[in-house]
Amino acid sequence: MRLLNRSAGRISRHRRGPVAGLVVLMLGLLLTGGIYTVLAPAQAEQAQSDEELVAQGRELFLVGCASCHGQNGEGVETVREGYAKGPSLIGVGAAAVDFQVGTGRMPMARPEQQAPRKDVVYSDEEIAALAAYVASLAPGPAIPTEEDYSIDGLSEEEREEAIVRGGQIFLTNCTACHNFNGSGGAMPRGGYAPSLKGVESKYIYEAMLTGPQAMPNFSNGNLSPEEKRDVIAYLRSIEESPEYGGFGLGGLGPVSEGLFAWILGIGGLVGFAVWIAAHTTRTTRTPQTEEGAQA
Numbered sequence: 215m216r217l218l219n220r221s222a223g224r225i226s227r228h229r230r231g232p233v234a235g236l237v238v239l240m241l242g243l244l245l246t247g248g249i250y251t252v253l254a255p256a257q258a259e260q261a262q263s264d265e266e267l268v269a270q271g272r273e274l275f276l277v278g279c280a281s282c283h284g285q286n287g288e289g290v291e292t293v294r295e296g297y298a299k300g301p302s303l304i305g306v307g308a309a310a311v312d313f314q315v316g317t318g319r320m321p322m323a324r325p326e327q328q329a330p331r332k333d334v335v336y337s338d339e340e341i342a343a344l345a346a347y348v349a350s351l352a353p354g355p356a357i358p359t360e361e362d363y364s365i366d367g368l369s370e371e372e373r374e375e376a377i378v379r380g381g382q383i384f385l386t387n388c389t390a391c392h393n394f395n396g397s398g399g400a401m402p403r404g405g406y407a408p409s410l411k412g413v414e415s416k417y418i419y420e421a422m423l424t425g426p427q428a429m430p431n432f433s434n435g436n437l438s439p440e441e442k443r444d445v446i447a448y449l450r451s452i453e454e455s456p457e458y459g460g461f462g463l464g465g466l467g468p469v470s471e472g473l474f475a476w477i478l479g480i481g482g483l484v485g486f487a488v489w490i491a492a493h494t495t496r497t498t499r500t501p502q503t504e505e506g507a508q509a
Contacts, residue, residue, distance in 0.1 A: 264346065271347025274340055278321050287351050300325060306424065307354020308345035313420035315341050328405050328427060355423045355433075362439055363419040365447045373447065376440075380448030383441055387432075395452050401428060411453055415446045 276285065282300030284290050289302030303310070314320040315336055319329035336344065345357060365373050385394065393399050396410035405428050410418060422442050425431030432442070 267343050267346040268350045270340075271343035271345070271350075274336070274344055275347055278335075279344070282322075282325055287348060303348050303351065305352040305354045306348065308349040308357045309355040309420045310424040310426070311345040311348045312341060312357045313417055313424060313426060315344060317417055319426070331408065355420075358416060358419045358423070360416075363415045363443050363446050365443065376444045376447045377451045378448075379441070380444030380446065381451075383437065384445050384448050388445070391429075396449050410449055415450070418446050418449065419443075 275283075275287070279287075279300075282290060283303050284300075287303035289304075290299035291301060292299060314329070316334065318332040318334045321335065322329050334341075348354075349356070361367075365376050368376060384396075388396075391399065391401060391407035392410055393407075398407045398409035400406050407429075419442055421429060422432040422437060422445070423434075437445075
């Protein structure tokens with residue numbers, strides 16, 4: 215028993231010695247270095263990948279965007295040679311770039327006009343690089359994921375509730391420009407609200423989030439992400455609904471209905487009246503001259 219106590223005492227004295235402290239310090243450094251070696255390379259690789267993406271985006275930006283938006287995205291708002299230059303992109307975020315470039319609205323041939331949707335110029339990788347560069351200029355809305363605008367994970371009852379809420383929001387805030395069923399329509403000063411039928415859900419979400427051109431900006435403070443999702447769910451639902459009232463005439467409301475009534479309705483009646491007048495019974499007697507009548 216005494217021998218065990220003496221051995222324990224010697225071990226305890228060695229633990230309290232300077233060599234023991236140095237050994238513990240070395241073990242701690244080795245453990246810390248091992249953990250860093252396991253975790254740090256992935257983070258460093260990700261950071262390097264992001265930097266390369268931003269650098270690629272800047273090269274594309276200088277070639278295709280800087281003439282209107284400035285060398286550093288600061289914008290060129292003066293009018294030169296009859297062309298209105300582009301606004302600042304600082305703070306618009308990656309979502310604005312993904313919407314404008316992903317739908318082919320950018321680059322524009324004539325900046326003073328409303329940008330229509332057209333064929334996409336850049337590849338998906340180039341669009342991602344441009345979005346990364348613009349996002350690096352200042353904080354802004356990020357590109358939404360499918361979870362942000364999809365109701366696939368909801369139950370049937372929750373889907374119906376989302377569609378009803380989205381319809382109420384859309385009819386309150388959007389029908390003045392996009393029509394009651396998203397068919398679009400004319401706006402002042404030669405502008406127009408594009409049709410929302412067939413537009414990808416991601417781009418509708420980004421349009422609400424960033425407010426392109428004449429459209430107001432529905433930030434998350436104005437419409438929550440769930441409310442934006444519900445609006446998209448409503449638009450998807452009316453695309454799938456049949457026209458219970460018959461031929462919808464493009465869903466443009468009184469304009470197309472009135473035009474249909476005037477051209478085909480009243481125009482058809484006028485044509486039918488002319489046809490009746492042209493085929494009425496006529497007399498076969500020839501008019502007599504005045505001398506023949508006196509004889």
